Amino acid sequence: MDVKAALVSGLTSDPRRLPVWFRYDKQGSIYNDRFLTDNTHYYFYRSEVEVLTANVQAIVSEVAPPCVLVEMGSGNSEKSRMIIDVILRQQTTLNYIPVDISAEFLKETADSLSHDYGEKLRVTPVPGDYTVGIEHFRKVEGRKLIVWLGGGFQNQPYTVQVARLHNMAQSMTGADRLLVALDVTQEAEAVEKAYLDPAGVGENLYLNALWRLNREYGSDIITDNFRLEANFDHSTEDDTLSGVKLRAVSCNDQEIHIPDLNLTFDLPEGECIYLHEGEYLSCKYTDAQVGSLAEKAGLTLNRIWTDPGLHVGLFCFAKDV
Ligand SMILES: C[S@@+](CC[C@H](N)C(=O)[O-])C[C@H]1O[C@@H](n2cnc3c(N)ncnc32)[C@H](O)[C@@H]1O
CATH class of the missing domain: 3.40.50.150 (Vaccinia Virus protein VP39)
Structure with a gap:
């Protein structure tokens, strides 16, 4: 798999996206284990x-x-x-x-x-x-x-x-x-609480995709400048699925510079990066x-x-x- 090409393609798309699989380096796998056991809403x-x-x-x-x-x-x-x-x-x-x-x-x-x-x-x-x-x-x-x-x-x-x-x-x-x-x-309420739990156990797992960009691709993204939002879309049509949309929303106007992807873009306040490559993070x-x-x-x-x-x-x- 061409990881760089997938990252560039996602981060230059409209809306911008990072693939779910990118959060799973060793640190992400450790966060995933904690998410399973410590998130009482999951x-x-x-x-x-x-x-x-x-x-x-x-x-x-x-x-x-x-x-x-x-x-x-x-x-x-x-x-x-x-x-x-x-x-x-x-x-x-x-x-x-x-x-x-x-x-x-x-x-x-x-x-x-x-x-x-x-x-x-x-x-x-x-x-x-x-x-x-x-x-x-x-x-x-x-x-x-x-x-x-x-x-x-x-x-x-x-x-x-x-x-x-x-x-x-x-x-x-x-x-x-x-x-x-x-x-x-x-049920929307149960689903949304599971992914964005009140204690914030899920945050490290999700933000690991941005931290991994910092660790491996030379960026200096400050994740305190983002807030996470999760919404459940419900569908009962046989040829579609329900699912959760998860995004990191920019809290201020910022410039994102990722040297090892040759990528620089503005992320104005209120714009977001979706933390999944498809329509949903998790389908139902x-x-x-x-x-x-x-x-x-x-x-x-x-x-x-x-x-x-x-x-x-x-x-x-x-x-x-
Ligand atoms: C939600 S976790 C589930 C882990 C484990 N099966 C469990 O039941 O707890 C998803 C797992 O799939 C791996 N994974 C995610 N995307 C992948 C991909 N595109 N190809 C191979 N493995 C992937 C992750 O590293 C992670 O270990």
């Missing part, structure tokens, strides 16, 4: 753990043993450990392929898994973009359980979601399964909207597990045959 994490804990056995049963476990956007692999434990009760060894753009954090997580599981778990970390991960698992032999947990899937633009599901479908056999955790919450789904995505991608929606609070759906897809 219902997604707790609901996802709840629904996964209650159904992990049934999820693993979707793919006959022995299988390979692939994870897109693996982060700290904490939830995957639940899945690994169940798989290792039905087969003696497991190949686990975590894919993540946050390369240093991925390596540390892989080392820690290898240390904890020993020879039972063969970990093959794939550092890079999801596209690299899909290319990689195309070549993997054996039945695959592919998981995409923690909300990483829903941070992508709608067209990218369709394209990535389609590419995955092309790489799957009829025996493979894809499990995607999606936010099915539809109805069952019909997921069904429509699956149909476009050539996947069949096999099963859905949800938590009692109806916040998270674990959607299990198979390749259309």
